[in-house]
Amino acid sequence: MQKDLTNNHAVKNNHYDYIISGAGCAGLSLLLRLLQSPALQEKKILVIDQDHKINNDRTWCFWEKETGFFENIVHHRWLQLQFKSENYSSQFSIEPYHYKMIRGIDLYEYAFALAKQFPNVEIKIEKVIDLHSDDHQAIVKTENNIYTTDYAFNSILFKKLTPTKNKYLLLQHFKGWMIETEKPCFDPAVATFMDFTVDQTRGTTFMYILPVSENKALVEYTMFTENILSSEEYDVELRKYILQKLKINEYKILHEEFGIIPMTNQKFVTNNGRIINIGTAGEQTKASSGFTFQFIQKQSDKVIDSLLKNKWPIQSKGFNEKKFRFYDSVLLNILVNKKMSGAKIFARIFQNSSSEAILKFLDNESDLLDDLEIIYSLPIKKFFIAAVQEISK
Ligand SMILES: Cc1cc2nc3c(=O)[nH]c(=O)nc-3n(C[C@H](O)[C@H](O)[C@H](O)COP(=O)(O)OP(=O)(O)OC[C@H]3O[C@@H](n4cnc5c(N)ncnc54)[C@H](O)[C@@H]3O)c2cc1C
Secondary structure (H helix, E strand, C coil): CCCCHHHCHHHHHCEEEEEEECCCHHHHHHHHHHHCCCCCCCCCEEEEECCCCCCCCCEEEEEECCCCCCHHHCCEEECEEEEECCCCCEEEECCCCEEEEEEHHHHHHHHHHHHHCCCCEEEEECCEEEEEECCCCEEEEECCCEEEEEEEEECCCCCCCCCCCCCCEEEEEEEEEEEECCCCCCCCCEEEEEECCCCCCCCEEEEEEEEEECCEEEEEEEEEECCCCCHHHHHHHHHHHHHHCCCCCCCEEEEEEEEEEEEECCCCCCEECCEEECHHHHCCCCCCCCCCHHHHHHHHHHHHHHHHCCCCCCCCCCHHHHHHHHHHHHHHHHHHCCCCCHHHHHHHHHHHCCHHHHHHHHCCCCCHHHHHHHHCCCCHHHHHHHHHHHHCC
8 A cells, every 4th residue: 555645754854845856957047046036045945867967968059138147157159140041141240139158067067056055955866757746745756765845846858759630840950069170260259040051951951150269169960850860960961061161171079969959839738736847848948949048047037936926836828928839830830841941931031130130039029010020021921821720720
């Protein structure tokens, strides 16, 4: 017979105000905000991850106008971006925005160093195998332990996403190399946001170049397709681009990163009782672009705001969120059904819209006027038909 968990002394000691399940971008962004909030920083908090988080496993880029929450760990920033395609290329200022880069390892170290100063925060390296909730608490099971909490903030995606009826699922997959050259080869003031002048026959494909000095840059081969490539295929494309387009013969690979980001309009379970899903698991990845970092920051701010007001930390979707989910579905409709290539769509947008309207639009921050600027840059008939198809689903 199963023990009554609430009468079990061991389990009572294992009760926390908050459990953060998954110590990646979303978990640690929330932890940092909890620890910086005088009213919440003394709460009993447990952070669980199966990984020690000691590798620089990803690089985040995002844009913002103001001095941001992570300003002291920004690794590099750019005020100029480049866009390249067969039909249209440009270099443009993004001011008042700054395009910022944060290295995964810097965020992990920063968050764990702060957590160490708080005796009320425990960090455990364990594999979470299940979360469930009753009216009073959430129960988090790991391979070796059971913990209970008032709220579990979970960023673990337990199930692999699979295609579902009437919904789109593309994968944004990429491999990046941080390369170092002997001679100066890059302009550290300009990042290449998208270079579509590469083979497009397998689907939307572009290179992303982030120079951090005159002789160091992260070069990423990125695709939006249904299936990923073999590791060697990314290597072939990276080598080819570096040699043929960047005209670099000799370089060292300092660091490598690989990622798969789901681009989907499938609905996620964002909360279940006292379990609140955050990050990608909490639907914070923008379906049409894969950008997630800033959405995670906004979600963390909202959670903290609710906790401070003693409110349930669950956000219902407002009109704005629904509007952008609809735009994302329309774009996925066009891409998945190959009605227009990603290269052409982005070329039209970059050619005909201001950088400010584009960045606001990609951040789900644009107003109706900005939206119209973007919409009018696109072939109206194609997008109108896709929009009608999405509305009638
Ligand atoms: C290589 C890469 C680069 C990216 N670059 C950008 C970018 O430039 N801009 C942007 O906006 N977005 C970017 N993204 C997308 C997104 O921002 C990141 O994926 C981000 O890390 C998502 O945060 P998260 O907390 O949801 O997930 P994660 O950061 O992946 O955190 C989930 C955590 O859960 C842990 N975990 C998983 N399973 C278990 C388990 N069973 N038990 C215990 N722990 C578990 C993992 O170890 C991990 O620490 C990138 C993604 C990748 C992969």
